[in-house]
Amino acid sequence: MNDVAKEASILNPEKWIDNYADYLYSFAYNRVSDEDTAKDLVQDTFLSALKARSGFKGEASEKTWLVSILKRKIIDLYRKNAAHPQQSFEESEQYKIAYSHYFTETGFIKGEWNKSVGPKPWNGSDKTIDQKEFKHVLSACLGKLPKVWSSVFALKYLEEEESESICKELDITSSNYWVIIHRAKLQMRECLEKNWIKA
Amino acid sequence: MAEDKNIAYFNKGFSLNLCCKQATYLLLKKEEKPLSFKEEYALKFHMSICKLCRAFKIQSEIMNNAINKNLNQMVLMPQKEKNNLKVLINSNLGNI
Numbered sequence: 548m549n550d551v552a553k554e555a556s557i558l559n560p561e562k563w564i565d566n567y568a569d570y571l572y573s574f575a576y577n578r579v580s581d582e583d584t585a586k587d588l589v590q591d592t593f594l595s596a597l598k599a600r601s602g603f604k605g606e607a608s609e610k611t612w613l614v615s616i617l618k619r620k621i622i623d624l625y626r627k628n629a630a631h632p633q634q635s636f637e638e639s640e641q642y643k644i645a646y647s648h649y650f651t652e653t654g655f656i657k658g659e660w661n662k663s664v665g666p667k668p669w670n671g672s673d674k675t676i677d678q679k680e681f682k683h684v685l686s687a688c689l690g691k692l693p694k695v696w697s698s699v700f701a702l703k704y705l706e707e708e709e710s711e712s713i714c715k716e717l718d719i720t721s722s723n724y725w726v727i728i729h730r731a732k733l734q735m736r737e738c739l740e741k742n743w744i745k746a
Numbered sequence: 747m748a749e750d751k752n753i754a755y756f757n758k759g760f761s762l763n764l765c766c767k768q769a770t771y772l773l774l775k776k777e778e779k780p781l782s783f784k785e786e787y788a789l790k791f792h793m794s795i796c797k798l799c800r801a802f803k804i805q806s807e808i809m810n811n812a813i814n815k816n817l818n819q820m821v822l823m824p825q826k827e828k829n830n831l832k833v834l835i836n837s838n839l840g841n842i
Contacts, residue, residue, distance in 0.1 A: 560835055560839055561835075561836070561839070563835060564828050564831055564832045564835065568823045568828050568831065569820065569821075569822050569823050570820075572821060572822070572823035573819065573820050573821040573822075576821045577816060577817045577818070577819055577821065578817065586823070586827050589823065589831070590831060590834065593831060593834075593835055594834070594838065597835065597838050597839070646767065649767070650765070650766060650767040656765060657765060658765025658766055658767035658768060659765055659766050659767075660766045660798045660799075665798045665801075666798050666801035666802045666805055667801070668801055669801075669804075669805055669808065681812065682816060682819075685812060685813070685816055703778075704810075704813050704814060704817055709778075710778050710779065725771065725774070725775055726771075728774050728775075729770065729771045729774055732774055732806060732809070733770070735809060736802070736805055736806070736809065739809065740805075
C-alpha cells in the first residue's frame with residue numbers, strides 16, 4: 548500500500564461526533580421524522596462503523612462510508628415497518644382513500660377525474676415552497692398515509708433508490724409498488740392542495 | 747393489495763385510449779423508468795387533450811422537488827446527545 552492509499556484509509560473515530568453527528572442526524576431525522584429514532588439510528592451507525600472499521604479500505608470518504616451504513620439501517624427500519632406495521636390492517640385500511648374517490652367508476656367514460664377532487668392550478672406554488680408552514684403540512688400529509696405506503700414513499704426518495712431494489716427490500720411486487728406510489732401521490736396531492744396551496 | 751385491473755388491462759388490450767386514472771399512473775411510472783412505446787404514445791396523446799392531467803404532472807414535480815428539498819434540511823443533534831455519544835464511542839474505541 549502506498550502512502551496516499553494509507554492516508555485515505557485512516558478513520559478518525561475521535562472526531563466523528565464533531566464532524567458528522569449533525570449531518571447524519573439530519574439525514575436520519577428527515578427520513579424518519581422522529582427524534583428518538585433518529586438518535587438511535589445515528590448511535591447504531593457509529594457503533595457498527597467502529598466494529599467494521601478494520602474493513603474500511605478508503606475507497607470512499609469517511610463521510611460517504613458512514614452515510615452508507617446509516618442508509619442501510621434506515622432501509623432495515625422501513626422493511627421492519629412494512630413487514631410488521633404498527634398499524635393494524637383495519638387501521639391502515641382507514642388511512643387509504645379509495646381510487647373511486649378520485650376517479651369515476653360509472654358513466655360513459657370510466658376513470659376520469661371526479662370533478663370535485665381534480666387538480667386545481669397551484670398558483671405561485673414555486674415561490675411559496677420555502678415557507679416554514681410547508682414543512683409542517685408536508686409532514687402532516689405524509690403522516691396521514693398508511694405506514695407501509697409511507698415506507699415505500701420514503702424509500703423512493705432515499706437517494707437514487709431504484710424501484711426494483713425497493714420492491715426487493717420491502718417484499719412487494721413491482722405492480723404493487725406502482726399502485727402504492729400512485730395512490731400515495733394522489734392522496735398527498737389532495738392533502739397539500741387542501742391544507743397548504745391556496746389555489 | 748391486488749394489482750389494479752384498470753391499469754393492467756391497458757397493456758393487454760389494443761386500445762390506445764387512456765383514462766385519467768391510467769394516465770396519472772403512467773406519468774408517475776415515467777418519472778422513474780422508461781415506458782413502453784405504446785404507453786409513451788398513448789400518454790402523449792392523453793396529455794395533449796387533458797388539462798387536469800397536465801396540472802397533475804406539474805404538481806407531481808413540485809411535490810418531488812419539495813420532498814427532496816425537505817430531505818436535505820439541516821437539523822442539529824441536541825448537544826446532550828452528542829456528549830453521550832462521544833462517551834460511548836470513546837469507551838468502545840479500546841475494546842474493539
